[in-house]
Amino acid sequence: MSFHVVSRVGPQQYLSEKDAYDYLPEFLKSLSANRLLILHGIKSWRKAAPYFPNLAQAGFDVFQMTFSGECSHKEIDRVIQEIKNLDIDLIIGLGGGKVIDTAKAAAVKSGDCRLIILPTMASNCAAWSALSVLYEENGISIGHELYPRQSSLVLIEPRVILDSPVDYFIAGIADTLAKWYESDSLLTHIGTNHLALLYARDSAKICHDIPLKYAIQAVDDMKRGILSNAWQLVMETNIIAGGLVGGFGDEYGRATAAHSIHDALTYFPETVHLLHGAKVAYGVLVQLALEKKWEEILKLLPFYQQLQLPTNLQDLHLEACSIQDIHKLAAFSVSPDKTIHLLPFEVNEATVFEAIQQLELCTQAYLAKK
Incomplete structure (x- = not known):
């Protein structure tokens, strides 16, 4: 297994502090960007607006566009068309992961349009990464696209993210934790001391250590509206550390089995209510079952239960599925395009099916015993 490693480390600038949005006018002027398009979700804009500077009053031409709800080719094309129609210099992606991924795709594919990202949730590393996760209009995952450039700026107003739904924050914790388990199988079998890969490995370790140490406290603080050090640390780990694994490691830091299980679950309408990170959390357990790491699973189960993450088919609302349906889930997860095949051993429908069954017993x- 050998990849051509191209590191896409992160945004050109990053700021995370109270009143971070106030940096926008100064930064936009430094870029000579005048015509701006803000792509946002309705709820996200409502949360962010009280902290947002009056860019029109500062001399910029500002246009707004409401996100349709899915990072699909259709939605990306719609945003690209708006960028061209309005002669936009810079797009601001404000919202959750799908809004951000759509803004990234539109900025790159429209030509010279620059990009600023304002995440309003800490549910994934979308703000940091140079890729978009793509979906069909019906929510079925269809893979991802990598981009040759990243954003000019990422701004985090902690009070906006603190006021976001806690379940998205928990999903982000699960998605971040997966960075360690998925990249571990790649980064420990590469046989090279490439410095970028060592940084990827260290970033992945942070994705493991900080959530397991601080996440329970951070979630409790978030529920009580406390802007604590634990919460701040976990929030930034969700956004930054997860992005750095793939940013430094390229294909060695990408997803393996856990995200392939996630993708397969999107084919089942029973799981549509579950967030991305929740499906990935279950995928981590299936991957560990494939790797026969039962002690690690037993270490994770109390953590999962405290955060109410899915540990079995019942938690996924798939307890009524037939044996044939579970075989379909396994088959979807091992289709030729899936990253599960990056594991350092042969994986097929039968081995995934067996891992799911063994995980159920575990x-x-x-x-x-509880």
């Missing part, structure tokens, strides 16, 4: 035994 979790049942754990719950029976």
Whole structure:
């Protein structure tokens, strides 16, 4: 297994502090950007608006566009058309991961349009990464696209993210934790001391250590509206550290089995209510089952339960699925395009099916002891 490593480390500038949005006018002037398009979700804009500077009053031509809800080719094309129609210099992606991924795609594919990202949730590393996760209009995952450039600026107003839904924050914790388990299987089998890969490995370790140490406290603080050090650390780990794994490691720091299980789950309408990170959390357990790391699973189960992350088919609302349906889930996860095949051993429908079945027995035994 050998990849051509191209590191796309992060945005040109990053600022995370109270009143961070106030930096926008100064930064926009430094870029000579005058015609701006703000792509946002309705709820995200409502949360961010109280902290947002009056860019029109500062001399900029400002246009707004409401996100349709899915990072699809259709939505990306719609935003690109608006960029061209309005002769936009710079797009601001304000919202969650799908808004941000759509803004990234539109900025690159429209030509010279620059990009600023204002995440309003810490549910993933979308603000940091140079890729977009793509979906069909019906929510089925269809892979991702990498881009040759990243954003000019990422701004975080902690009070906006603190006021976001806690379940998205928890999903972000699960998605971040997966960076360690998915990249571990790649970064420990590469046989090279490429410095970028060592940085990727260290970033992945942060994705493991900080959530397991601080996430429970951080979630509790968020529920109580406390802007604590624990919460700030976990929030930035979700956004930055996860992005740095793939940013430094390129294909060695990408997803493996956990995200392939996530993608397969999107084919089942019973899971549509579950957030990306929740599906990935279950995928981590399936990956560990494939790797026969049962002690690690048992270490994670109490953490999962405290955060109410799915540990079995019942938690995914798939308990009524037939054996044939579980075989379909396994088959979807090992289609030729899936990253599960990056694991350093052969994976097929039968081995994934067996891992899911063994995981069911493991979790049942754990719950029976409680």
